[in-house]
Amino acid sequence: MSDTSFDGLKAFLTVAELKSFTAAATRLDVTTTAVSKAVKLLELRHDVVLLQRTTRHVALTEAGATLFASLRPAVDQIDDAFSALHASRGRPSGTLRLTMPRALGALLIKPLTVQYRRICPDVAIDISLDDSAVDLVASGFDAGIRLGEAVAQDMVAVRLTPDLTWSVVGSPDYFVQAGRPAAPEDLTAHETIRYRFLASGGLHRWAFYRKGQAFHVETSGKIIVNDTTLIRGFARAGMGLAYLPDMEAGADIDNGRLERVLQGFLRPTSGLFMYFPVRTQHQPKLRAFIDMAVHEVKTLSTASLLAPE
Template identity: 40%
Template structure:
């Protein structure tokens, strides 16, 4: 096979990883027909059918499965070598893909990275909001953002945000209508707004700590959401208690729309960190991103 088929091999692997031509085209920033033609060109060069195509799905042939299994690591190594070459340039360039939770993306990453793009015209940033624990290596991200306590030990982690605290809140109208809880465990008797976590598939178990004593409370209520913003809105509307990061509720507390309880049971915990594999740190583009985001 000629070296000019390397691009077609990369397209084929993207089709496999994305499960179809349409999603692969979106990921590669090209048309579905261009992706299809690239795979056809590769099949013609090999003299083998790599994909079984139907109107609903794409599946691998035996030859396609064998090729896909052998491609992932070599192509990733090529990407790493190309990324390493960029470190020889004085000007950061190329694409940096980052997976991050919405709060971190909106309040930390984008405000700091936007000026960086102005300074370096050849630098590109793709910021993908993910609430799940993304496998940044498998999904070809250059870096990810998580809370410090949830980062794998084999990753390099750089603090980009201060410690965080949770805040237990409800509306004044709800608190006036009930007997206020005297202890966090009393929340099981109240209407609470649950947050469903995509990372675990279930509801967030409310975590409290005071003077080194940890307490987990499994609450219940009439409403549940999978975004903190909706939990906050429901609390403002008088639907009950909710437990959210301070950043999500500070404005509503300051305005009086929400009141806070058991602040002494909400201890600080490690905030957001940028993390990435050790082999990625040689990229000049990633180095500039790390330097910009690092908490000073």
């Protein structure tokens, strides 16, 4: 194997992971031109096209996807080796990459990031807010935060919050105009603001319980979005009813901007968990974040999490 066999691999792997030459250049602290040139030389050296480039998108070719899948485990082993070196120095360092849902994750991560930066000043934090399911290993994340029911079984999961309570909410103005549903079935006559899952494209089904039996109501509505913060804003504006966790809607409920209905038909669901692969949990940067998060979340009051912007 020649000395140049590995030239450009770091650039290729970073572009393949981030699907962007610009983002890869930022992570590698070089110019976009340098990244593009490195990948191009790698392709020319091996006479293969690894990435399809357009003005807007970067995608792996079949050959590129095969190479990326083959090299990713080796890169992870190399990262682990360097993490072990950092551990021997006794001080967390590097970049901690986290993924979490946009609204609920943002509520938690703001106070946690402030505290983590105090105790681990040498660690950079790269946070991705994404409501869809994320493969940590394939996407290069160290850990994620998701509802417990969404965590894959092969991950280590650490509980961060109690089970979440939910509410069907609307604005006072909406109820004046449309009335209040007395039973979940009444929702078919109401305007509802619906959530669409980004990955599957499916719509969130509103879950209810009666005499211990779960059932769903297929609601209708003229507003569909894939962001719960927008749903809450539309509900406050009187545009329909919303189905939201109290952790997100609680401040608006407390100050009267939103009002609950159908509370007797709702049950809690799993809370938020931090999850990560078994092999990564001893990295100093991640171990420090886990220990800090578990401690800090216990001290955070509901009021502080739900304080309006």
